[in-house]
Amino acid sequence: MTVRPAASTVRSEAAFERAQAVTPGGVNSPVRAFRSVGGTPRFIARASGAYIYDIDGNELVDLVCSWGPMLLGHAHPDVIGAVADAARRGTSYGAPTLAEVDLAAEIIDRMPVEQVRLVNSGTEATMSVLRLARGVTGRNKIIKFAGCYHGHVDALLAAAGSGVATLSIPGTPGVTEGTTLDTVVLGYNDRNAVREAFASFGTEIAAVITEAAPGNMGVILPATEDGIGFNAFLAAIAHEYGALFISDEVMTGFRVSRSGQFGLDGVQPDLMTFGKVMGGGFPAAAFGGRAELMQNLAPVGSVYQAGTLSGNPIATAAGLTTLRLATPQVYQQIDRTSATLRAEVAAALDAAGVPYVIQNAGNLFSVFFVTENVTAVPDYATATQQSTGAYAAFFHSMLGSGIYLPPSVYEAWFLSAAHDHRALNRIVEALPAAASAAASASG
Ligand SMILES: *Cc1c(COP(=O)(O)O)cnc(C)c1O
Numbered sequence: 001m002t003v004r005p006a007a008s009t010v011r012s013e014a015a016f017e018r019a020q021a022v023t024p025g026g027v028n029s030p031v032r033a034f035r036s037v038g039g040t041p042r043f044i045a046r047a048s049g050a051y052i053y054d055i056d057g058n059e060l061v062d063l064v065c066s067w068g069p070m071l072l073g074h075a076h077p078d079v080i081g082a083v084a085d086a087a088r089r090g091t092s093y094g095a096p097t098l099a100e101v102d103l104a105a106e107i108i109d110r111m112p113v114e115q116v117r118l119v120n121s122g123t124e125a126t127m128s129v130l131r132l133a134r135g136v137t138g139r140n141k142i143i144k145f146a147g148c149y150h151g152h153v154d155a156l157l158a159a160a161g162s163g164v165a166t167l168s169i170p171g172t173p174g175v176t177e178g179t180t181l182d183t184v185v186l187g188y189n190d191r192n193a194v195r196e197a198f199a200s201f202g203t204e205i206a207a208v209i210t211e212a213a214p215g216n217m218g219v220i221l222p223a224t225e226d227g228i229g230f231n232a233f234l235a236a237i238a239h240e241y242g243a244l245f246i247s248d249e250v251m252t253g254f255r256v257s258r259s260g261q262f263g264l265d266g267v268q269p270d271l272m273t274f275g276k277v278m279g280g281g282f283p284a285a286a287f288g289g290r291a292e293l294m295q296n297l298a299p300v301g302s303v304y305q306a307g308t309l310s311g312n313p314i315a316t317a318a319g320l321t322t323l324r325l326a327t328p329q330v331y332q333q334i335d336r337t338s339a340t341l342r343a344e345v346a347a348a349l350d351a352a353g354v355p356y357v358i359q360n361a362g363n364l365f366s367v368f369f370v371t372e373n374v375t376a377v378p379d380y381a382t383a384t385q386q387s388t389g390a391y392a393a394f395f396h397s398m399l400g401s402g403i404y405l406p407p408s409v410y411e412a413w414f415l416s417a418a419h420d421h422r423a424l425n426r427i428v429e430a431l432p433a434a435a436s437a438a439a440s441a442s443g
Helices: 010-022 077-088 098-110 122-137 162-167 191-204 230-240 313-325 328-352 388-400 421-442
Strands: 044-048 051-054 059-062 115-119 141-145 183-186 205-211 244-248 271-274 285-289 357-361 364-368
Touching: 059 421, 077 313, 098 115, 098 285, 098 313, 115 122, 122 141, 122 205, 122 244, 122 271, 122 285, 141 191, 183 191, 191 205, 191 230, 205 230, 230 244, 328 357, 328 364, 328 421, 388 421
Parallel strands: 141 183, 141 205, 205 244, 244 271
Antiparallel strands: 044 051, 051 059, 115 285, 271 285, 357 364
């Protein structure tokens, strides 16, 4: 396999040395470390529109988009303007602001929730929503699906997709048996497993939590059987047993459509979690649901939840501006870019004879470098049957051509409204060489 070197990586290599001395693995979130593709992560100096610029002086077309948040592209002038204005008015008050009310209202306008609470990360949102679900139902058990990632919440760090999958950590040390004892992990799209779990201990189950359309083991779609989608099936069986249905839209929310996966399949959850796009590149996330459920939170109810920086004015300004700018036209444009790119990737891999499966939820998609004659990836067990070597070769060839892909075969590719013809053309031009590199690596 020949990897075309980018202009330079010297500074990133030196930075990574320094970083590894002061931070475990040199990164503040594991999947940034390039462990599954090898090589040195690029250290980023700045970003603008569809591009990120590393400290080595390379301009890279960005298909990671901060793992989802940058729906409008990097450093959108209106978002930066709103952030600067907010910062000048003070950076945190620990008291309510009108902008938080506006952000909540924008979320409620798009999503089937009556009330939301703002938090700082997707992890915090899922952690809090589980507490609420358990507090409301008085039950302990949670059903989750293998390969679905809900942040690094102790109880949900069992078979948790991407970062964990990439690193092959079976669960993780530091999470006690007692914590995961109440977590039931089932195969995604496996309805019989769900039926059996409810039949066995239905009265102990507080909630079923799922990614609305999983994006953390590659993009996997909720399958339809007998005209009923997997999310609708989960909502129905949960309700049959008095449990809650929680849809985690941290990745899909405000991305796969204006109303997330809910906008695509219309399934109404009891509780939902949001993050990524709604923070516009700042730490902001939320959970929400029917008022009757949300009213169980302190200070009205008895389920405690809090946060010094929750609803932070700068993060709120970024999120509010991002959501307001994300018009239906923006989604149509990203959908078109995504469709074109998916077709171009497919054509390049076909030409090189590389087996693949491409799956998408709206504009969110991933390319599975499948090993066998796999034609669809419905679950985590299938997702793990990939050639990480083929992807590593593909990834490094693209990087050498100035295209920044997610550094793991288990991740979705993210586009933004700033990915125009110039950016798309650069990606398309880089594809044939990368497809050949993948072919050599897998052959
Ligand atoms: C990213 C993600 C999370 C965690 O969000 P953080 O902000 O990284 O804590 C939770 N759920 C899903 C579906 C995600 O994609």
